[in-house]
Amino acid sequence: MNAPLTAPLLPDVQSRPVPPEALAALQARFGAQLSTALAVRAQHGRDESAFTHVPPPAAVLFAQSTQDVADAMRLAAHWTIPVIPFGAGSSLEGQVLAVQGGLALDLTRMNRVLAVHAEDLTATVQPGVTRQQLNEAVRHLGLFFPIDPGADATLGGMTATRASGTNAVRYGTMRDNVLALEVVTASGAVVRTGTRARKSSAGYDLTRLFVGSEGTLGVFTEITLRLYPLPEAVSAAVCSFPSVEAAVRTTMAIIQMGVPIARCELLDARTVRAVNRHSQLSLREEPMLLMEFHGSPTGVREQAETVQALAAEHGGQAFEWASTPEARTRLWTARHHAYFAAVQSRPGCRCITTDVCVPISQLADHVTAAVAEADAAGLPYFLVGHVGDGNFHMGYLIDPDDAGERARAEALNAALVQRAIAGGGTCTGEHGVGLHKMGFLRAEAGEEALALMRAIKRALDPHNILNPGKILEGFAAPAVADRAKADGHPGSATPPSAATQRPQTPG
Structure with missing residues (x-):
């Protein structure tokens, strides 16, 4: 491990200008889908991170299909324009900031649930579908998608950041629940990874490579996800503790005993106080565990009784139930708003x-x-x-x-x-x-592992146009002159026509 460990106070902004000819080519292909209006660019130049004063992208493209994404990437590759995939803009670590300028690729209009295979417990969606939208689409089938990071994020963004959230203790993270992807590469090729089968030993696991890549290796255009049966019984409870340590030690005991709890969330007293004011609740303003149990009525009761006993051993008190769907929804909505409650x-x-x-x-x-x-x-x-x-x-x-x-x-x-x-x-x-x-x-990873990551990035995005400046320190694209030499044409050459740049998508 290197020391001292530090983080940047502000991003290193190194703008890569977008030539007027490139904007003209994008405008010719996409028309009204492309915007250079300052208000639109500013909206796509910020997220929920603490970074400020980062210039917005030069333009915003609202993609509506895989074909749009592929054509946009081919034009971007020709002009070496940075492309930043953009969803709900709820990222917390600056993932969607245009630190090198370029094109924000807004995928929120690609928001269709393409297929639901209820018997196989899978669904295929476009990247702009949100987790709540998917759950509304499958609830009548007795199914749900459990990954719940709090914000109603897009599934494309959740896949890109390997999101998890409140249900991860039982259902895992996006890494565990993405079965297959359709990805557009930096060159505009359309690639499919994985299948709807629950396991495979065929070749490198490209799906896992792309999940968590934060838009630096490819742009997701379709995502196939695991679904789960809605539990027969659900019960939620809150329990207050004399200290944060007591609450955490209760959690440790729950997990180490193998209790299959679905959710186990910690809030300190400051956060409970902010949540009460924001959501008009009257929770005890002490460190708190907010828990949920899934299973059969008997199983849920047994889990809850075990947890209540463990909590009592660590000073837990005021164990209260939220047994109706309305009470549970209110409680979890308040938890999901904890970030905004604290900020306010x-x-x-x-x-x-x-x-x-x-x-x-x-x-x-x-x-x-x-x-x-x-x-x-x-x-x-x-x-x-x-x-x-x-x-x-x-x-x-x-x-x-x-x-x-x-x-x-x-x-x-x-x-x-x-x-x-x-x-x-x-x-x-x-x-x-x-x-x-x-x-x-x-x-955390060390220089050798970072070198391997840079090699993967260089192989898939040799000119560093996919969300540049993120994840990997010290990664730079070849100079434009080197790029032109490698590609066999000058940077100002006429871009391929729309007819020649349409990719062949595998069936």
């Missing part, structure tokens, strides 16, 4: 978030240390965690114009991540690397 508790602030994931046996020590450091630093913060799988989040609420507060928050973030990596954990359990955690990835 300090008007005008920005939130520097971090999420680490550690071995479950070390969870209490890591959470306790993070809270002690944040208290000592004197910064407002909030703590939430998908603690059932060792993943927790700290959010530091800073004045974006106060360099001292930003530096303190980054120092807290670095210390938290360094402990996680030293303990055999990871710098990010679900947010992804983006801009903010590139230095942390180097510390």
Whole structure:
């Protein structure tokens, strides 16, 4: 592990100008689907990260089909224009910021559920479909898609960041639930990876390679996902604790005993207070576990009784049930709004978030240390965690114009991540690397692994046009002159016509 461990306070903006001829070629192909209006570009030049003052992309293209994406990538490859895939814009680590300019490729209009195979428990969707939209489409079949990161993110963005969320302790992450992909490469080729079969030993696992690549290796145009039967019985409960440590040790006991709990969420007292004000609730303003149990009525009751007994051993009290669908929905909606509730508790602030994931046996020590450091630093913060799988989040609420507060928050973030990596954990359990955690990835993976990642990136995107400046430090595209020499034509050559650039999609 390298030391000292640091993260950038601001992204390294190195704009790559988009030639007027390139914009003209895009306009000729896409017409009104392409926008250079400042308001549209500004909307696609920000996300939920703490980064500010990053210039917007030069243009925004609203793709409506795989063909649109393929044609756009072929034109972008010809002109070496950066392309940033864009969904809901809810990323937290700067994944969709146009730090090198270029074209924002908005995929939200590709929002059709293409097929549902209920007997096989699979669905194929376009990348702009949101998780709530998919669940509405399959609920009448008695099915659901469990990955729930909180925000109603697009499934393309969730696949790109290898998202997880509140149900991951039982159902896994996007890595476990993506079966197949249709991907457009940097050259505009359309590639299919995986099948609807539940397993395969055929060749390299390209699906897993693309899942979590954050738009740096290809653009998703179709995603095939696992579905699950709706549980026969569902019950949710909240339990308050005298300390964060007591709540976390209860979680550790639940997991180590093998209780098949579906959700186990931690909120510290500050976060509960903010949630109460934001969502008009009256939860006890103490550290809290918010839990959910899935299964048969008998199984759910047994799980809950076991958990209640374990909680009591660690000082848990006020074990309360939310047994009706309306009560559960209200409770989980409040949990999902915890981030926004916390941000609203300090008007005008920005939130520097971090999420680490550690071995479950070390969870209490890591959470306790993070809270002690944040208290000592004197910064407002909030703590939430998908603690059932060792993943927790700290959010530091800073004045974006106060360099001292930003530096303190980054120092807290670095210390938290360094402990996680030293303990055999990871710098990010679900947010992804983006801009903010590139230095942390180097510390976690090491230079040899990073060199291998750069080799993969270079093989799939040799001119670094797919979401450049993200994940990998020190990756640069060849100079334009080198590109022209390699490709056998000058950079100003006439781009291929729409007729010649249409890819052949496998059937």
